[in-house]
Amino acid sequence: MKTAQTFKAAAVAVALLGATALTMPTFAASVPEGTTLAAEQVFKYRVLDNINTLDPQLVEDVDTSAVVRSLFEGLYNSGADGNPVPGVAESYEVNADNTVYTFHLRDAKWSNGDPVTAGDFVYAWQRAVNPETASNYAYFVGLVGVVNADAIVAGEKPVEELGVKAIDDKTLEVNLAFSSPWFIRTLSHATLYPSPKAVIEAKGIEWTKPENIVGNGAYTLAENTPGERVIVKRNPNYWDDAHTVLNEVQFLTINDENQGLTRWRAGEVDQTDVPAGQYPALKAELPDETFSVPQFCTYYFDVNMTDKQSNEALKDVRVREALNLSIDRDVIVNGILQGGQQPAYSFAHPLTAGYIMPQIPAASMTQDERDARAEELIAEAGYGKDNPLTINYIYNTSDAHKKIATVVGQMWKEKLGVTLNLQDMEFQTLIDTRHEKNFELARDAWCGDYNEASTFLSLLDSNSDQNNSGYSNAQVDGWLAEAKTSEDPNVQYAEVETQTAKDVAIMPIYYYAKVFMQNESVKGWPYDDVEQNWYAKDLYKVAE
Amino acid sequence: MLADTRIDGVAKAEAITPTKGRSLWRDAGYRFVRNRAALVSLFVLLGVVVFTIVGPFFARWSIEKIDWSVVGNVLSKGYPSVETGHFFGTDEVGRDLYSRVIQGTQVSLMVGIIGAGIAVIVGTIYGAVAGYFGGRIDSLMMRFVDILYSIPYMFILILLLIIFGRSFVMLFVGVGLISWLGMARVVRGQTLTLKNREFVEAAIATGAKPLTVIFRHIVPNLLGIVVVYATLLVPEMILLESFISFLGLGVQEPNTSLGALISEGSRTMQYGTIWQLIFPLVFFVTILFTFFFVGDGLRDALDPKDR
Numbered sequence: 001m002k003t004a005q006t007f008k009a010a011a012v013a014v015a016l017l018g019a020t021a022l023t024m025p026t027f028a029a030s031v032p033e034g035t036t037l038a039a040e041q042v043f044k045y046r047v048l049d050n051i052n053t054l055d056p057q058l059v060e061d062v063d064t065s066a067v068v069r070s071l072f073e074g075l076y077n078s079g080a081d082g083n084p085v086p087g088v089a090e091s092y093e094v095n096a097d098n099t100v101y102t103f104h105l106r107d108a109k110w111s112n113g114d115p116v117t118a119g120d121f122v123y124a125w126q127r128a129v130n131p132e133t134a135s136n137y138a139y140f141v142g143l144v145g146v147v148n149a150d151a152i153v154a155g156e157k158p159v160e161e162l163g164v165k166a167i168d169d170k171t172l173e174v175n176l177a178f179s180s181p182w183f184i185r186t187l188s189h190a191t192l193y194p195s196p197k198a199v200i201e202a203k204g205i206e207w208t209k210p211e212n213i214v215g216n217g218a219y220t221l222a223e224n225t226p227g228e229r230v231i232v233k234r235n236p237n238y239w240d241d242a243h244t245v246l247n248e249v250q251f252l253t254i255n256d257e258n259q260g261l262t263r264w265r266a267g268e269v270d271q272t273d274v275p276a277g278q279y280p281a282l283k284a285e286l287p288d289e290t291f292s293v294p295q296f297c298t299y300y301f302d303v304n305m306t307d308k309q310s311n312e313a314l315k316d317v318r319v320r321e322a323l324n325l326s327i328d329r330d331v332i333v334n335g336i337l338q339g340g341q342q343p344a345y346s347f348a349h350p351l352t353a354g355y356i357m358p359q360i361p362a363a364s365m366t367q368d369e370r371d372a373r374a375e376e377l378i379a380e381a382g383y384g385k386d387n388p389l390t391i392n393y394i395y396n397t398s399d400a401h402k403k404i405a406t407v408v409g410q411m412w413k414e415k416l417g418v419t420l421n422l423q424d425m426e427f428q429t430l431i432d433t434r435h436e437k438n439f440e441l442a443r444d445a446w447c448g449d450y451n452e453a454s455t456f457l458s459l460l461d462s463n464s465d466q467n468n469s470g471y472s473n474a475q476v477d478g479w480l481a482e483a484k485t486s487e488d489p490n491v492q493y494a495e496v497e498t499q500t501a502k503d504v505a506i507m508p509i510y511y512y513a514k515v516f517m518q519n520e521s522v523k524g525w526p527y528d529d530v531e532q533n534w535y536a537k538d539l540y541k542v543a544e
Numbered sequence: 545m546l547a548d549t550r551i552d553g554v555a556k557a558e559a560i561t562p563t564k565g566r567s568l569w570r571d572a573g574y575r576f577v578r579n580r581a582a583l584v585s586l587f588v589l590l591g592v593v594v595f596t597i598v599g600p601f602f603a604r605w606s607i608e609k610i611d612w613s614v615v616g617n618v619l620s621k622g623y624p625s626v627e628t629g630h631f632f633g634t635d636e637v638g639r640d641l642y643s644r645v646i647q648g649t650q651v652s653l654m655v656g657i658i659g660a661g662i663a664v665i666v667g668t669i670y671g672a673v674a675g676y677f678g679g680r681i682d683s684l685m686m687r688f689v690d691i692l693y694s695i696p697y698m699f700i701l702i703l704l705l706i707i708f709g710r711s712f713v714m715l716f717v718g719v720g721l722i723s724w725l726g727m728a729r730v731v732r733g734q735t736l737t738l739k740n741r742e743f744v745e746a747a748i749a750t751g752a753k754p755l756t757v758i759f760r761h762i763v764p765n766l767l768g769i770v771v772v773y774a775t776l777l778v779p780e781m782i783l784l785e786s787f788i789s790f791l792g793l794g795v796q797e798p799n800t801s802l803g804a805l806i807s808e809g810s811r812t813m814q815y816g817t818i819w820q821l822i823f824p825l826v827f828f829v830t831i832l833f834t835f836f837f838v839g840d841g842l843r844d845a846l847d848p849k850d851r
Contacts, residue, residue: 258811277616277636278815335616336637397792399811406637406797410610422797423709 031245031523031540038521038541042248046260046272048398049427050253051230054208054221056193057128060136060431060466062297062447065190067251070232070536071215072193075103075121075172076184080538082451082529084184088116088194088216089172098179103172108239110196111220118166120194120216126159127200128191136435136465137191140449143458144186145176145484150463178484182353186450188533218244218537227253232536245540257399264517270541271522274515276400279339282517289520292340296349296530297447297512298456299341299404301393305505306470308437313381313389320504322377323391325362325370326415327408329510336403339515344508346497347446348456351511351530355453358494360501371415378416385417393420395443396427404509405443434468444468444506448531453493454483460500471505520544572768575845582841585834592831596650604629605640607647608798614638624819633819635805636812641823644800649827651712651801652782655719656835659781660774662720667727668770672758674728675735686732689725697722698787705793712795715788719781730773734766768846775839779832786828802828 031037047063056072059065075089089103108116127133129141129152142149147163163175176183186192196207196214203212210221218241219232230251234244252269254260260272274282274290283290303320313319329343345363348355362370375384383389393409395401402424409420420441425433434442446466448455458464461480462472476496483492500506514532518525524539526532577583605611611630614622615638622634624641632641674685701718708714738744739762747757786803788794794801802824809821 256811258814262814277618281619281815331612331615338616402797403637406639407610407615409798410608410637413608424792 030243035523035540036543037245038543041246041541042250043246043522043536043539043541044250044252044269044271046254046264046269047251048253048255048257048273049396050227051224051251052428054213054224054230056190056195057124057133057135057137059190061427063251066534067230067232068190068193069188069217069533070219070249071213071217071221072190072195073108073217073238074187074189074193075105076187077535078185078188078526078529078531078533080524080526080528082526082531082533084187087187088121089187092184098181098183099176101174101176101183102167103174105170105172106239108216109237110214110216111235111237112196112199112214113237114196114198114214115169116194116216117169118172119169120197121172121192122162122164122166123197124193124195125164126162127195129153129162130159131155135191139458139463139465140186140189140191143454144183144192144450145178145180147175147177182450182452185452189449218535219249222248229253238537240537244537246536249536255397261517264519267519270519272517274339274517276336276403277338279337279515286517289517290515291518291527292513292515293527293532294340294342294351294530295447295512295514295532296351296451297445298344298347298349299443299445299509299512300344300347301408301507301509302434302439302442302444302469303505303507304437304439304441304470305472306437308470309440311391311440313383314391314440316381317502317504318377318381319383319389320507322374322381322416323412323418324504324507325365325374325377326411327507327509328367328411330367331411332404332407333510336407337400337510337515340513342511342513344510346501347460347506347508348453348493348497349448349511349530352448352453352456353451354490355493356490358497360497362501374415378418383417388417388419390419390421391440392423393441393443394423394425394430394433394439396430397424401443408509435465437468437470442468445512447512451531453489454480457483457493457496460496460505469505471500471503473499473503473505475499568768572842572845576841579841579844581837582844585837585841588830589834589838592649592827592834593653596646596653599646600643602631603640603643603646605643607643607800608639610638611640612638619816622817624823632823633817635808635820636817639798641805641820644805645802645823645827648800648802648805648824649831651795651799652785652803652828652831655715655785655801656778656782656831658716659719659723659784660777663723663727663777664770664774665724666720667724668731668763668766670724671728671731671733672735672762672766675732676739676754676758676762678736678739682732686729689728692722693725701788702791702793705788710793710796712799715785715795719784723777723781727770727773727777730769731766734769735762738762738765772839772843772846775835775842779835779839782828782831782835802831 049063051067052061052064053059054068054071056068059068073087075087076084077087079085088105088108090106092101092103094101105118110116125141128135129138129149131153138153142153148157148161151157152159152162165173167173194216199212199214200207206212210224213221218235218238220235222233223231232249234247254263257273257275260269261275263269264272279292303314333341333343345360346357350357378384393405395405405422412418412420433439446456446459458480459466460471460476461467462477476499479492479495483489486492521541521544522539523542526534611634614634618634618636618638622630622638624631624633630640630642632645635641635644674682704718705714744757744761747761785794785801789801789803790807794804805824806821806828809824813821
């Protein structure tokens with residue numbers, strides 16, 4: 001999942017939240033006894049960019065996913081600690097080698113009163129892989145292992161052959177191409193949500209408009225003003241509506257972190273990101289409302305590896321390596337962001353369950369050694385201060401992204417004589433430009449969709465729709481395929497990370513932390529979930 | 545001969561004390577100098593211009609060099625100080641604000657002067673031609689101006705900057721495209737009142753060609769109003785550029801302009817780094833005020849009706 005935000009944060013959360021975790025509900029907002037709830041249960045959440053399409057099979061960014069999570073519900077949700085909790089499915093059975101999952105659905109309803117059936121899931125999943133839908137997440141269904149998904153995406157098989165079938169209205173059977181013990185963890189992702197066949201067929205592309213949309217989540221769409229706000233209201237037809245506390249959630253687009261903070265202080269939003277570099281001061285000022293928790297995302301630069309870009313220098317691995325080495329991550333993390341982010345030299349997030357981060361050579365060097373090596377490499381490649389190189393960089397408008405770009409540009413200029421031209425654009429334009437491979441260097445960030453290393457590393461597969469750098473290495477593709485059936489996939493993952501670091505198709509900068517200000521009255525936030533998949537139905541506001 | 549000597553005498557007397565003709569320009573000069581606000585503003589403005597030329601020689605940091613010792617501690621280390629060489633402090637990423645303010649002022653002044661310059665050249669010629677020829681040509685030319693006027697220029701400018709990328713050239717082209725419209729209207733109106741005056745008729749009677757009449761007789765008589773309008777146009781152009789920069793569409797990093805600096809400064813003012821806003825703002829306000837006062841002074845001086 002893509003993210004437009006920049007910085008989120010650190011390990012302080014564990015001690016702080018230990019007590020909270022004990023009282024965490026299995027599902028829905030569980031309000032401890034004796035709590036006085038606030039009279040007005042409206043949660044106002046600040047987002048950086050426009051909320052894009054609300055079609056669950058088309059969603060690709062983090063903030064829009066948060067909206068979609070409130071409008072739709074998958075088979076399983078992720079709980080307060082990130083582990084799966086039942087959603088539309090009440091229970092499941094799995095065969096011995098983890099390849100056939102059978103789900104038993106509860107009596108859930110769509111917001112128009114129709115029952116949610118196994119057929120709705122079959123329809124949605126087929127829709128996700130159908131080439132006609134042209135979803136940038138089509139590959140996801142194959143990634144999690146559903147039989148024939150990749151072939152259907154490639155147009156080689158009809159959608160009906162997807163390995164998912166409705167045994168009856170309440171029973172869904174999923175066949176996987178490989179043994180996947182972590183399959184349940186992937187079900188909270190929007191691509192695998194059900195979608196209402198009748199509505200989509202009747203309304204076509206207009207079906208996600210507020211007057212047409214039908215969902216099965218805890219909320220229904222009340223308003224969608226592009227670039228301004230999305231408002232969702234409580235859905236009385238939701239199966240667990242009795243336990244929902246918040247009546248309304250407002251997603252407000254505020255395209256500037258500083259303005260977000262001003263409005264948070266004025267009480268206009270309940271949650272906002274901390275502007276880059278302001279975490280220490282705000283934590284000292286408002287210790288109970290300033291949070292920094294690790295987040296399951298990696299910030300990196302894409303290098304366009306395809307022939308669609310004409311900068312010959314970037315095709316030289318020595319130049320890419322020199323650029324990569326001369327980025328001083330410590331300055332970015334400790335000087336610019338200051339919110340508990342961790343410097344990154346490889347792609348997958350170190351907190352990924354079961355993942356052992358391989359030792360990348362660059363990570364163990366000192367910055368002086370890296371700089372010295374970078375200068376050697378750029379000289380070998382024939383560039384340097386006497387033959388300066390110019391590179392164009394694109395990013396989505398945000399103060400923090402601009403700061404990082406400025407600082408990196410200056411590091412390159414001082415160490416390598418490289419001039420970095422910056423160009424900012426709207427987030428959706430950036431996403432499209434990256435998919436079209438119409439750039440030299442681009443800002444990118446990836447948030448894991450489920451807690452397993454393949455959610456990151458699969459982006460390096462030459463066939464991935466989200467492989468924005470256009471990196472293509474047959475060996476890497478081979479290792480990724482092998483990892484799916486491997487006893488210990490960490491062996492292959494280490495190979496993939498080492499090879500990618502050698503080829504420098506991406507330049508990882510840092511691992512995210514979610515650094516945010518949250519009004520004291522808001523309770524139930526999943527601080528312990530590294531994926532930071534929050535559900536509005538789990539939150540509640542207490543009286544102050 | 546008596547008569548001759550007398551004439552001779554007069555001629556001699558005149559040769560000894562020639563009467564100085566008081567030209568209109570000279571009169572205007574006197575009136576301008578008597579206008580205290582305008583005169584002071586002119587000197588302040590010249591001071592700012594001189595500062596943007598001389599200032600860089602005293603700068604110890606370039607506009608894009610990051611002071612790595614300040615990064616992350618802007619509040620405690622990046623304040624204005626002579627010791628560190630950051631006379632105006634540093635911006636959020638540790639770049640020297642002194643150099644950046646100077647560069648921003650240069651850019652803003654350039655945009656203002658080039659924008660007004662285009663307006664003077666294109667607008668004057670266009671308006672004078674339309675007004676002088678009159679009739680169908682006038683109608684066609686002025687309707688064209690009306691059409692351009694009715695297009696929301698900010699929208700066009702933003703589109704231009706997005707489509708062709710952000711650069712100095714595009715900014716000047718965009719500003720130049722719209723700046724001359726008002727000037728053309730003013731000049732045309734003035735030309736209409738001038739073209740039937742006796743000296744123009746005399747010129748036509750002596751067989752002067754239309755273009756000669758326009759450039760020799762009409763345009764020089766328009767100069768007063770053109771100068772006044774141009775001085776008032778400069779701050780308007782500066783404001784326009786600043787607004788575009790404030791929206792994040794102006795000149796590209798690492799270059800900057802006063803609008804961009806103010807925009808950045810205003811975002812961080814709540815964190816105590818107030819100098820990031822104050823310095824560019826002082827220069828911006830000073831330039832605008834002085835230009836407006838000088839413009840006002842010139843109008844008072846050159847417009848005979850207000851005498």
